[in-house]
Amino acid sequence: MGKFEGGGIIRVVLTGFRGSGKTTVGGILADRLGQPFIDTDSEIENKSGMPIEEIFKEYGEAHFRNLEREVIASLPESDCVVATGGGCVQSAENAANLRHDSLVFFLDVSPDVSYGRISESSRPALTDKDPVDEVKYLINLRYPAYLRSSDFRIDADREAGAVADDIVRIIADAATPVSDSDIAAGEDSAGVLRYREVLRSFSGVPMPERKSEQLFSYVRKHPLGSICAIAGRPSGHSRTPYLFNTIFERYGIPAHCTYLEKETAGDVADTVRSCGLRAVSVTIPFKEEIIPYLDEINEDARAIGAVNTVFNTGNMSNTGGAGGRLLGSNTDWYGVMKPLVESGVKVKSKKAVVIGAGGASRAAVYALMKLGADVTVVNRTVGRAEKLAADMNASLIEGGCLQTDGKPVEIPCKAGEIEMLREIMPDIIINATSIGMRAEDTPVDRENRVCLRKGVCVFDLVYTPPVTRLLFEARTAGCTVISGVEMFVYQAAEQLFRYFGIRVDADEIRNILR
Structure with a gap:
């Protein structure tokens, strides 16, 4: 080429x-x-x-x-x-x-x-x-x-x-790289203006070693190239930039993905607009906080009450410079739904329990209700679980949301204490908490371990480590297990589609992440 x-x-x-x-x-x-x-x-x-x-x-x-x-x-x-x-x-x-x-x-x-x-x-x-x-x-x-x-x-x-x-x-x-002489001479070309703004906005942003240099080098060589970022606090642990940059190289897309660790969601939105970023993948703690700073959010994000995907259309008409009409959506629910479907798990009318009441829990409940499951949210703080259930019922049932098969969502979400696990004896268990990132921790304690039995599907949204204690114990008990890596794979594939219009196969993403 x-x-x-x-x-x-x-x-x-x-x-x-x-x-x-x-x-x-x-x-x-x-x-x-x-x-x-x-x-x-x-x-x-x-x-x-x-x-x-x-x-x-x-x-x-x-x-x-x-x-x-x-x-x-x-x-x-x-x-x-x-x-x-x-x-x-x-x-x-x-x-x-x-x-x-x-x-x-x-x-x-x-x-x-x-x-x-x-x-x-x-x-x-x-x-x-x-x-x-x-x-x-x-x-x-x-x-x-x-x-x-x-x-x-x-x-x-x-x-x-x-x-x-x-x-x-x-x-x-x-096609005109930004040179030292252009910068020293105070040039005001589109490329130099873009480079200055990226340098201003990203200088001092915490990143893994040499990632800042790679960003600034990219902008100097490709002054109007698309820039994406993972926005969170912290974000340096994320594998999104590595995955996206590998895909960009393979698919010949003039883009670069970096890290955007800012103090507030407002700072994130300001940087997207001032630098003309194409898109940001949003993680903790900004998934809910970013919503007031966006121009529009889609039906999924509105129902879930959280955004993990922001696409900027405002910079596309002025040669990659400042601007922004920010559109928010949510691919986390897709990252929960797709592995369940691909694993052949029967979800419709089955009893499902989601552990936790945070942003990931909302995406999991949304996915399960869209698939027609009978969902209960359990959490140490019951009030948070009850609010989540009420929000989902208002969005999906009162709001007339449709299941993936086109029929209305009808089974209301319920809420309760973590101890309800052994009372419900669910067919599907999804851990949507961070419990499990440490090897010795599990959200399903000894009293509730009776729920781990043959025929049950256990999906742990924690993806580091890829095999948590919960998944190990579930597999030992004969359960069908799904790693949190699968959620990451499918939500990332959907983000790439929404950002650039390409469909990347899940196996290709898994191989890159290995």
Whole structure:
């Protein structure tokens, strides 16, 4: 893949909805950069020997999407400008192929302008909606995919030449490393301004050895590259930066993950905005505290009452500099749900007990209730368990939340003391406390150990060590056991998708973490 002298990337991909002018902008851009231009729709027509409207009419959209995947997978790895179809980045496979060693630009167009540009198009309808409503519906449906699959968002409601001018400028800024002389001379280029702000915001932030140097070096070489971070206090123990940076290198994504240990959640949000960070993975103690500083949170995070995933869309339109519209979500519940499903554990209508009443407990209860379990939260301080149960019932049952099978959540969450374990004799036990990080500790004491029996599933969210005393005793008793490593694997995979639009296989993540 072609590189700029300073390490920048010069395969350029333009994506966005029909009517964004991708083809026209791409042609102008290719001419200015002296690179070949490839329109994936034209390549599909050449491959099939049929116009796109005939492909849809004769074979349907699914066949068209298969052809589209084949064309995108076969794109040259040399310097070029690529304009993609409007719906292609909804596929994580396409997003990964388009992102590899490329700069991806989302040409953002308003529904009215888009409809005006395509009203005479022969492209077939994709829904049974009125054409004007279809444009609005599809743009809204695809918008999250455009954002996560792109490095920069460009206003495409303008004349094509002006859009191309912006892209050329961004590419030049991205390709120009920050030098000592630029800094000494007081340059105010986009790259130098970004470097100064990152240096100011991250100087003195506690990190493992040499991680600060790696961050500052990355920004100097890739001044407009995406930066992610693990935000917590402390955060230096987290393996998220190692995992993410390994994935970025393998998948050819121009990004770097670092550590963001600040005093308050407000400090975290301020740093995300001032440095134009792309995303932060939030850990203790900020999962609940970060919510007031966000612009929006999704349904899962609102119901759980905690956020572990923050995506910043505000920096994408101004060449990677300061800005921010921060969107919060929660992938912890997904990290609980997915291992249960993948392990073949029967959850629906089964008795489940969650030990603990903190943020991780909320995610676990949410996952279990979404799967249709009969859940009880137990905790040393019963009042906290009762509040958690009341919150979950209000969010999921009174709020009309749906289970993963599409049916309403109906079984209310209950609460009680830890001693209730042996009264309930649950089918599923989830430890959502930190008890177990020390080898001799377990949340299931001698009196409650009768619950550990054949056929019971025991899931310990503690992942250091990977085999806790609870899991050892559960396995010895014939239980099905799930390590907290699995929660980390699946929640991280979901974060990578929400941040960059790629799907990384769980086995690949496990192998990296070994």
